[in-house]
Amino acid sequence: xxxxxxxxxxxxxxxxxxxxxxxxxxxxxxxxxxxxxxxxxxxxxxxxxxxxxxxxxxxxxxxxxxxxxxxxxxxxxxxxxxxxxxxxxxxxxxxxxxxxxxxxxxxxxxxxxxxxxxxxxxxxxxxxxxxxxxxxxxxxxxxxxxxxxxxxxxxxxxxxxxxxxxxxxxxxxxxxxxxxxxxxxxxxxxxxxxxxxxxxxxxxxxxxxxxxxxxxxxxxxxxxxxxxxxxxxxxxxxxxxxxxxxxxxxxxxxxxxxxxxxxxxxxxxxxxxxxxxxxxxxxxxxxxxxxxxxxxxxxxxxxxxxxxxxxxxxxxxxxxxxxxxxxxxxxxxxxxxxxxxxxxxxxxxxxxxxxxxxxxxxxxxxxxxxxxxxxxxxxxxxxxxxxxxxxxxxxxxxx
Amino acid sequence: xxxxxxxxxxxxxxxxxxxxxxxxxxxxxxxxxxxxxxxxxxxxxxxxxxxxxxxxxxxxxxxxxxxxxxxxxxxxxxxxxxxxxxxxxxxxxxxxxxxxxxxxxxxxxxxxxxxxxxxxxxxxxxxxxxxxxxxxxxxxxxxxxxxxxxxxxxxxxxxxxxxxxxxxxxxxxxxxxxxxxxxxxxxxxxxxxxxxxxxxxxxxxxxxxxxxxxxxxxxxxxxxxxxxxxxxxxxxxxxxxxxxxxxxxxxxxxxxxxxxxxxxxxxxxxxxxxxxxxxxxxxxx
Numbered sequence: 189x190x191x192x193x194x195x196x197x198x199x200x201x202x203x204x205x206x207x208x209x210x211x212x213x214x215x216x217x218x219x220x221x222x223x224x225x226x227x228x229x230x231x232x233x234x235x236x237x238x239x240x241x242x243x244x245x246x247x248x249x250x251x252x253x254x255x256x257x258x259x260x261x262x263x264x265x266x267x268x269x270x271x272x273x274x275x276x277x278x279x280x281x282x283x284x285x286x287x288x289x290x291x292x293x294x295x296x297x298x299x300x301x302x303x304x305x306x307x308x309x310x311x312x313x314x315x316x317x318x319x320x321x322x323x324x325x326x327x328x329x330x331x332x333x334x335x336x337x338x339x340x341x342x343x344x345x346x347x348x349x350x351x352x353x354x355x356x357x358x359x360x361x362x363x364x365x366x367x368x369x370x371x372x373x374x375x376x377x378x379x380x381x382x383x384x385x386x387x388x389x390x391x392x393x394x395x396x397x398x399x400x401x402x403x404x405x406x407x408x409x410x411x412x413x414x415x416x417x418x419x420x421x422x423x424x425x426x427x428x429x430x431x432x433x434x435x436x437x438x439x440x441x442x443x444x445x446x447x448x449x450x451x452x453x454x455x456x457x458x459x460x461x462x463x464x465x466x467x468x469x470x471x472x473x474x475x476x477x478x479x480x481x482x483x484x485x486x487x488x489x490x491x492x493x494x495x496x497x498x499x500x501x502x503x504x505x506x507x508x509x510x511x512x513x514x515x516x517x518x519x520x521x522x523x524x525x526x527x528x529x530x531x532x533x534x535x536x537x538x539x540x541x542x543x544x545x546x547x548x549x550x551x552x553x554x555x556x557x558x559x560x561x562x563x564x565x566x567x568x569x570x571x572x573x574x575x576x577x578x579x580x581x582x583x584x585x586x587x
Numbered sequence: 588x589x590x591x592x593x594x595x596x597x598x599x600x601x602x603x604x605x606x607x608x609x610x611x612x613x614x615x616x617x618x619x620x621x622x623x624x625x626x627x628x629x630x631x632x633x634x635x636x637x638x639x640x641x642x643x644x645x646x647x648x649x650x651x652x653x654x655x656x657x658x659x660x661x662x663x664x665x666x667x668x669x670x671x672x673x674x675x676x677x678x679x680x681x682x683x684x685x686x687x688x689x690x691x692x693x694x695x696x697x698x699x700x701x702x703x704x705x706x707x708x709x710x711x712x713x714x715x716x717x718x719x720x721x722x723x724x725x726x727x728x729x730x731x732x733x734x735x736x737x738x739x740x741x742x743x744x745x746x747x748x749x750x751x752x753x754x755x756x757x758x759x760x761x762x763x764x765x766x767x768x769x770x771x772x773x774x775x776x777x778x779x780x781x782x783x784x785x786x787x788x789x790x791x792x793x794x795x796x797x798x799x800x801x802x803x804x805x806x807x808x809x810x811x812x813x814x815x816x817x818x819x820x821x822x823x824x825x826x827x828x829x830x831x832x833x834x835x836x837x838x839x840x841x842x843x844x845x846x847x848x849x850x851x852x853x854x855x856x857x858x859x860x861x862x863x864x865x866x867x868x869x870x871x872x
Contacts, residue, residue: 189608214608237711238704239871249608254711261615265708271701273634280633287626288709290616328705333611365609 189214189367190235190336194244197230197391204230205391207244212369212386214335217362219382219399220371221480223488227391228371229267232340235369236265248336260289264329265338269321269345274314278305278324281313282331289332299327318345326354336367343377355381375477387480389487399476406483407474411452413459414444414468426464433458444468623710623719631723636692641727644685645735651678652739656746664750671743671752672763673834675736679767680827682735684796686728686771690778691791693724698786704872713867717783721860724779729772737764759835766849767833773852774826780859784866799826824851 190212197205205227212218222228233239235246237253248256248263256262272281282296300306303323308316313324322345329337339358343351358381362368372378378385378399385402387395395402413430415423427437427445435450447455452471459466631637655674659666694717697703710716740763744755755763778795785791806821822828823842832848843851 233704233871236708238707240869256711258615258618259711260709261611261613263708267704267708268701271703271705273630273696273700273702275634275636276630277633280629284626284629284633285705285709287629288618288622288706290618290622291613295613328709333613335608335611367608 189250190246190248190369191250192231192235192244192246195231195234195241195246196243197227197234197239198242203391205234205241205388208388208391208393209244210386210393210396212367213384214367215362215365216383217358217368217370217381218384218386219378220369220386220388221373221375221378221484222371222388222394223484223490224373225489226389226484226487228388229340230391231388232265232267232338232369232371235338236263236267258289260285260332260334261291262332262334263336263338264332264334265340266322266325266329266342267338267340269318269325272313272321272324275312277310278313278316278327279309281324282327285328285331291332295331295333299330302330303327319347319350322346323350326357334366337361337369339368339370341372342370343372343374351377375475375480379476387483389484390489392487394483394487402483403474403476403479406479409448409471409473411447411450411455412440412444412468412470412472413447413455413466416465416467417443419465422464425462426459429458429462429464430455618710620715620719623715624723626710627716627719627723631693631727634696636696637689637727640685640689640692641731644682644689644731647682647685648675648678648732648735649739649742651681652743656743659750660746666747666750666752668751668753670755670759670763670834671747672740672755672759673831674743674747675739675763676831676834678739679732679736679771680830682732683771683774683799683826683830686732686775687778687795687799688792689728690724690775691782691788691795693720693779693782695782695786695788695791699788707872714864717860717864717867720783721776721779725772725776728775729768732768732771733764736768740764762833762835762846766846767830769849770830770833770852773849773856777852777856777859780856780863783863784859803827 192211193209195205195208196203208227208231220228220231230239234241235248235253237259245252253259253263276284279296279300282299283293285291286293286296297306297309300309303326305320305323305327308320313321316324322342326339326342329339342354342358346354355377358368358370362383370378370382372381382399384398385395386393387402395406397405413426415426423443423445427439430437430445430447430450433450433454435455436448438446438448440446450458452469456466456469459469652675655677656671659674697706706716707713740755740760744752778791781794782788782791785794802821802825806818806825809815809818809821819841829843829848829851832843832845
């Protein structure tokens with residue numbers, strides 16, 4: 189259990205982390221997300237007692253890190269895979285860490301086996317690839333068989349096999365009742381691994397909620413509707429009818445329509461009433477990545493722009509069209525429109541039709557809207573619905 | 588939505604239990620300085636820079652000592668009752684640079700590579716880590732210097748018997764081996780403290796070489812009469828002159844004598860280590 193209260197860190201006049209309060213609970217994988225420079229690593233360093241907070245405090249199992257008796261047996265951390273002396277062999281690196289905490293030397297060989305480095309155990313870590321270094325860092329974190337684990341970007345540089353392994357490792361560690369706190373940029377990875385999310389931007393808390401709530405609160409699912417290509421007038425007709433019925437219609441590049449605000453059956457009914465045939469009517473749930481991008485849009489410090497190559501380009505030959513930019517690049521409005529007030533605009537609220545209404549966790553739709561990004565001041569509240577994280581994701585998988 | 592409702596109410600108590608959390612089958616021991624010393628010993632012996640710097644140190648001390656010994660023995664020069672131990676001075680003076688380098692690297696290289704963060708996470712008691720480093724390094728430096736100095740001293744005595752060298756007394760042996768080894772090991776420990784304060788290998792090594800040589804060089808250019816006293820003090824308390832006190836062939840007759848250099852270096856190293864302890868407690872790693 190990691191608990192931060194009002195955590196603040198200033199470097200000179202720059203505030204890296206401001207008034208951050210959250211809890212990371214045992215038994216679940218908690219993802220820690222934020223754009224580059226948002227203060228993730230600083231927060232992790234403060235949790236581990238490496239940096240002293242300017243204000244506030246953070247405890248692990250009730251103790252500040254530096255007061256924990258035999259800290260390495262309670263907390264394991266992968267901060268930076270390159271934070272090793274390159275001239276030392278993998279085994280000696282782990283051995284000196286083991287000796288520091290009174291861990292028997294045979295445990296070193298065990299964890300080397302766990303991360304799959306036993307064959308290069310006697311090689312100097314200078315020659316390790318990024319992925320091997322990452323494995324060595326994970327081995328160091330696992331060395332003390334700790335209750336609390338922190339991983340900063342654990343899948344950096346790992347091959348697909350390694351990524352799958354880390355994913356399963358995180359889940360199994362959490363299933364054993366440990367606290368697992370993972371930062372990552374890879375949204376697809378987080379969507380698969382994490383049960384709970386803590387999102388920060390510019391050093392402030394943006395969200396502290398389960399993955400499912402986060403997606404629901406921060407992006408609308410939409411329906412894709414395609415009318416026969418041969419009848420453009422049918423498309424116009426349907427589009428007008430859907431708008432009239434209260435839906436929000438966006439044309440897509442390939443001629444399909446992106447509809448939000450109407451449930452699928454209603455769209456079908458409207459099409460039928462208007463005598464329009466449909467080639468496609470499909471539900472699309474927004475991804476974690478989309479939800480994340482929307483939430484952090486305003487909190488991104490380092491943003492790429494389109495490469496203009498001003499004055500360097502050959503004039504286009506007469507008649508040629510300028511190249512069409514890849515969709516999404518440098519276009520602020522690429523992600524779907526913000527969700528309506530009620531959170532989920534269509535189907536998902538109705539999908540769990542068979543669920544007993546008494547289940548308090550089956551109705552998160554309204555809640556996340558309230559406690560979502562606008563309210564960084566209420567970070568202490570989320571624990572109430574946090575337990576649902578695990579169980580909300582399971583039915584999702586089962587569907 | 589196959590998961591039924593029942594598990595829900597149970598999760599809360601489970602969490603309460605999980606607060607005390609997962610318990611490792613590996614017994615948790617209470618750690619102390621001894622663990623940190625074992626760890627630092629593993630660290631210092633498992634990097635090549637240790638082997639290189641200490642190897643070069645032994646090579647310099649024994650090599651230069653042997654050459655001076657051979658040259659004097661070959662020339663049939665007469666030492667006129669001087670102690671032959673003093674001939675080891677040049678090798679040790681040059682070798683001190685190796686100890687400075689190793690001392691700085693012991694701490695600063697951890698900061699350079701980022702290893703310090705891994706270390707501090709494994710052992711959040713920063714004072715314990717620094718103490719362990721200082722102890723391990725001091726012992727290694729002391730033992731290596733003692734062995735080299737004793738070896739070259741015995742070689743010199745054996746080689747120069749016929750050149751009018753006197754047989755060193757027990758007190759001279761003690762100063763020429765244990766004394767100078769203590770002094771050099773302390774000098775190395777001072778470098779270790781400076782490395783911990785500066786946290787940058789090249790910077791700390793430069794500072795220490797400056798400390799070693801600057802007083803002598805500066806004193807050389809103090810021609811003015813008004814600076815005579817300063818010049819004298821710089822000469823007498825420069826590290827090379829302090830080292831030569833152990834062989835009683837000091838550049839001057841006033842200034843430190845006997846075991847004074849060890850005391851002086853002990854104080855300086857103590858202050859530097861104290862500063863390193865104090866600073867690292869409050870600093871961000």
